[in-house]
Amino acid sequence: MPEALAAALTSVFTVEVLLTIFLSALYGLFVGSIPGLTATMSVALLVPITFFLDPVPAVAAIVTTTATAIFAGDIPGALLRIPGTPASAAYVDEAFILTQRGESEKALGASLVTAAIGGIIGVLLLTLFANQLAGVAVRFSSMEYFWLGCLGLTSAVMVSGGSVVRSALSLLIGLMISTVGIDIATGHPRFTFGEIDLLDGVSFIPAMIGMFALSQVLRTVTTDLQTESRVAPIGSLFGYMVGTVRRYWLNIMRSSLLGNVLGALPGAGADIAAWIAYSLSKRFSKKPEKFGKGYEEGIVDAGSANNSAVAGAWTPALVFGIPGDSVTAIAIGVLMLKGITPSPRVFQTDGDLIYAIFLAFIIANLLLLPLGSLAIRLARHVLTIPKRVLMPLILVFSILGAFAVDNTTFSIGIMLVLGLLAYFMESNDIPIAPAILGIVLGKVIEKNFLITMIKTEGDLLGFFSRPIAAGLGAVTVALWLYLCLAPLIRAARNKSKRNHSESETPS
Amino acid sequence: MRMLRTTGVIMATAAAALLSASAALAACDWKPERPVTYVVPWGAGGGTDANSRMLASMLEKHFDVPFNVVNRTGGNGVVGHSAIATAEPDGYTIGAATVEITTMHHAGLTELNHTDITPIALVDIVPSSVLVAKDSEFNSLNDLLTYAKANPGKLTGSGTAQGGIWHLALAGMLNSEGMDPAAIRWVPSNGAAAAMQELIAGGVDVATPALSEGKALIESGELKALAYMHDSRMGALPEVPTTKELLKSGWTLAAFISISGPKGLPEEIACSYEKAALEAFDTQDWADFKASRGAEVVKMGSADLTTMMAATSDNLGATMKAIGLTQ
Amino acid sequence: MKLGDLPLGLLAGLVGLAIILEAVSFPVMAGMAYGPEFFPIIIGIGFCLCGLVLIAADLRARLAGTAAPVLTIEPALRRRKALLRAGAVVIGTVAFIALVKPLGFLLALALLLVFLLRVLAAGWTITLALALGLPFALHFGFTWLLRVPLPRGLIETLLF
Numbered sequence: 001m002p003e004a005l006a007a008a009l010t011s012v013f014t015v016e017v018l019l020t021i022f023l024s025a026l027y028g029l030f031v032g033s034i035p036g037l038t039a040t041m042s043v044a045l046l047v048p049i050t051f052f053l054d055p056v057p058a059v060a061a062i063v064t065t066t067a068t069a070i071f072a073g074d075i076p077g078a079l080l081r082i083p084g085t086p087a088s089a090a091y092v093d094e095a096f097i098l099t100q101r102g103e104s105e106k107a108l109g110a111s112l113v114t115a116a117i118g119g120i121i122g123v124l125l126l127t128l129f130a131n132q133l134a135g136v137a138v139r140f141s142s143m144e145y146f147w148l149g150c151l152g153l154t155s156a157v158m159v160s161g162g163s164v165v166r167s168a169l170s171l172l173i174g175l176m177i178s179t180v181g182i183d184i185a186t187g188h189p190r191f192t193f194g195e196i197d198l199l200d201g202v203s204f205i206p207a208m209i210g211m212f213a214l215s216q217v218l219r220t221v222t223t224d225l226q227t228e229s230r231v232a233p234i235g236s237l238f239g240y241m242v243g244t245v246r247r248y249w250l251n252i253m254r255s256s257l258l259g260n261v262l263g264a265l266p267g268a269g270a271d272i273a274a275w276i277a278y279s280l281s282k283r284f285s286k287k288p289e290k291f292g293k294g295y296e297e298g299i300v301d302a303g304s305a306n307n308s309a310v311a312g313a314w315t316p317a318l319v320f321g322i323p324g325d326s327v328t329a330i331a332i333g334v335l336m337l338k339g340i341t342p343s344p345r346v347f348q349t350d351g352d353l354i355y356a357i358f359l360a361f362i363i364a365n366l367l368l369l370p371l372g373s374l375a376i377r378l379a380r381h382v383l384t385i386p387k388r389v390l391m392p393l394i395l396v397f398s399i400l401g402a403f404a405v406d407n408t409t410f411s412i413g414i415m416l417v418l419g420l421l422a423y424f425m426e427s428n429d430i431p432i433a434p435a436i437l438g439i440v441l442g443k444v445i446e447k448n449f450l451i452t453m454i455k456t457e458g459d460l461l462g463f464f465s466r467p468i469a470a471g472l473g474a475v476t477v478a479l480w481l482y483l484c485l486a487p488l489i490r491a492a493r494n495k496s497k498r499n500h501s502e503s504e505t506p507s
Numbered sequence: 508m509r510m511l512r513t514t515g516v517i518m519a520t521a522a523a524a525l526l527s528a529s530a531a532l533a534a535c536d537w538k539p540e541r542p543v544t545y546v547v548p549w550g551a552g553g554g555t556d557a558n559s560r561m562l563a564s565m566l567e568k569h570f571d572v573p574f575n576v577v578n579r580t581g582g583n584g585v586v587g588h589s590a591i592a593t594a595e596p597d598g599y600t601i602g603a604a605t606v607e608i609t610t611m612h613h614a615g616l617t618e619l620n621h622t623d624i625t626p627i628a629l630v631d632i633v634p635s636s637v638l639v640a641k642d643s644e645f646n647s648l649n650d651l652l653t654y655a656k657a658n659p660g661k662l663t664g665s666g667t668a669q670g671g672i673w674h675l676a677l678a679g680m681l682n683s684e685g686m687d688p689a690a691i692r693w694v695p696s697n698g699a700a701a702a703m704q705e706l707i708a709g710g711v712d713v714a715t716p717a718l719s720e721g722k723a724l725i726e727s728g729e730l731k732a733l734a735y736m737h738d739s740r741m742g743a744l745p746e747v748p749t750t751k752e753l754l755k756s757g758w759t760l761a762a763f764i765s766i767s768g769p770k771g772l773p774e775e776i777a778c779s780y781e782k783a784a785l786e787a788f789d790t791q792d793w794a795d796f797k798a799s800r801g802a803e804v805v806k807m808g809s810a811d812l813t814t815m816m817a818a819t820s821d822n823l824g825a826t827m828k829a830i831g832l833t834q
Numbered sequence: 835m836k837l838g839d840l841p842l843g844l845l846a847g848l849v850g851l852a853i854i855l856e857a858v859s860f861p862v863m864a865g866m867a868y869g870p871e872f873f874p875i876i877i878g879i880g881f882c883l884c885g886l887v888l889i890a891a892d893l894r895a896r897l898a899g900t901a902a903p904v905l906t907i908e909p910a911l912r913r914r915k916a917l918l919r920a921g922a923v924v925i926g927t928v929a930f931i932a933l934v935k936p937l938g939f940l941l942a943l944a945l946l947l948v949f950l951l952r953v954l955a956a957g958w959t960i961t962l963a964l965a966l967g968l969p970f971a972l973h974f975g976f977t978w979l980l981r982v983p984l985p986r987g988l989i990e991t992l993l994f
Contacts, residue, residue, distance in 0.1 A: 040552075043551075045980070047564075048560060048563070051561070051792070138708055141705050141708040141709065144708075165887045165888060168880070172880045172884065175877050176853065179873055179877065181581070182581075182582055182583065184695050185695060186870050187583065189582075190857075196585060197581075197586065199582030200580055200581020214923075218920050218923055222910045320707065320727065322724070323552060326550065327552075329550075330557075333552065336723065342723050343728070388956045389956050392947060392950035392951050392956075392964075395927065395950065396943065396946065399946075404980075407983065409931045412927065412930070413931055416924065416927045427835055427836050427908065428835075428836055428837055446873045454692070454693075455694055455710065455711070458867045466709075542977050542978070573977070573978065573981060575982065577983065
């Protein structure tokens, strides 16, 4: 390892590589901050360019672009309520409420510093435990993913505030949306109304842009077009970030670890990671009552989890050649093009290259701090635009974002319909977040349920037939029991207490 | 340099393609003047995406206008293929039509078929394979088939969606060997990567994705390749036997990736693209790219590709009917 | 527009029933207890249950004499101007979807910007500046830098 590390150092610290990292970081920040343009898309655009680069700068360009684009997605999310990725949907409302209070720098500062640290911790874990982690990750079959999806859903129910019926209704709306499209078991199109564009289901990013951004535009144009946005500078952004780390270092460590492990699971790793981290954050917080009202702790946890997951996704990609997400799917192609074949021995066979990639990852995350701070300072000026001009601009970017994802005007329609739905939901005190989670997890749960049922020929006990599945299943079922029984027990206790006190009251 | 090692049909058609291509080269000098949209019916990161993006970047250099790759996924390929077929035939929308254009109309998914597009050139031939996990008890295709014959419905296989091309590969192979096509039950998955993950995790017993898709996992020892569904061995994995050698029926199945235009694409435009694509296939860059994916360079122009698509549609249609995948 | 618990509950119940009715028409898989209809039916039942809970809550509140009104329109939506603006956002988007293919991206976006900015009473200077400048900037950025093809129309054909 030391020789490989030394070789990696010399191959990374060259003008060519450092310049590539710098340019890729700028590019990632730029593309990521445009709604609808995803990290996957920005990496796919890089592929033809990487072909003409040496292996180290080629892969460095990819990792840098991903790391910066994922953070940049938080900028329109926090400022304008247009989340860039499903993973940042978990805390977009929290950040937007902070912005409305004039504390946008707080939201973005927390998101930036945790993105960088989460990313670095993710890489360190990748360096140290890639083989072990990948070994566990590839043991996950449809049964384990089914339970993981259920666990994600359950943890969301546990943290949802307000009316239980209304949260449940929101979740059901999301789950319903997730069932649209061709069914995996029979290939039958469901709820598509004969639309070819719905065969693949309701496209996620237009749905998210509609539910968050468009509904907010509708609300703003009908209520407070007059009021000026407040931007209260928090003084030194750097000082604030240091403060955040000092205050929440335990949260950052916990969520980075969680994000890395979940990110290593091929599939919906980063998304589920952000939601679970957010709900754990509320569960273990000293001030759970502040959640959902503009509080940075949730952002800290979810932000470190989803950026650590980005590194986690490389684990199965490097060790087994199984992509952890769509970005690493593209990256594997580039790796093979450069003569690196993923394998459990990749650290021995291509050690210098792999460590060079990791170094690039770390440099990218360090570079994110100054560049991201600059982006935050610049982006803040968006809020000084008068709302009667800003609202049309948000609508234009929402329309373009929705269009760009699938290159079809149909997605703009999806954005509009779901925006109106979300406006109606919020008017009736039905929260949006559970619906988004329903859309994310609905497919995961149903798909893996049906696949498992096909495997076991309809035997439900199959869900407990493998050790990891049985463990995850037991945890999930225990949580369900707790969720159902806890209110009953509490009610019974209150009742007996009341009876008790009543009997004591002299009549 | 890797030699073109394919034999038989492909070799002959490739040679014919060169002839017919050069015959038509005369006036093929149409050039796009603004960005071209290159539709890919499958997701970023897959084999079709990689091949198409590579070709798009080379066409971009050749024509000196941007070629914008757009992934139009969904509906098991229906969405993207219909986007290619129904585009304006002005040369500014082309796309990667894949083998599904010849099968999805048999499955009753859509009316769309290979006559609704203008085939330009063949980009890749992607033969299927039979893969098992490293700790599987089966060490040869014969072991596997004998066991499946004796215990129908006990084993499970995966690779893609229900009725997808790799499903066809498995069920078609069983059928051609005189077995029940469902002797190994199909477990649908979202693509080859997900299926191989299931295979390693022990969720299914067999997977039949493209051998090139399983190459990395085979080389790292996680998966065992029992067979290559092609008539000659793969240059990158020469130790994997072909189904042609192993099976009495000589069953083979290969998917393909093409570059195609909308229906009614003017001859002048089509042959300009054909010329540019065939030129790109001759470059060292393309050869290196193919080698990195364990694939071989194929060259087939419009005329032969059109014939091949029609033949594939008939063959696979008959197989799908035999194994009950038609509607 | 805020519905009382009773109409909201009825709406949820109706949605649930509609989902279940549609789901039972899906083909069943041979020899399988769970197919494409299984999850939609569970979701449909969930909607119905939520509906029942809401209706029950409403009736209980009614007995106690504290029921919320059947329909409340928030004060913001009672002002004609506000309604007009919300309508403009929706109509503008629908019109953009319909017009972007025939007119091309540049013209459709310029029209959308003029329409929205004027409805929201932004000044003419900023309106014209944005309507003339932004479409070109976005067109350049998306088609040439970010490689996202945008629908073409007359202006695009004349200019590029």
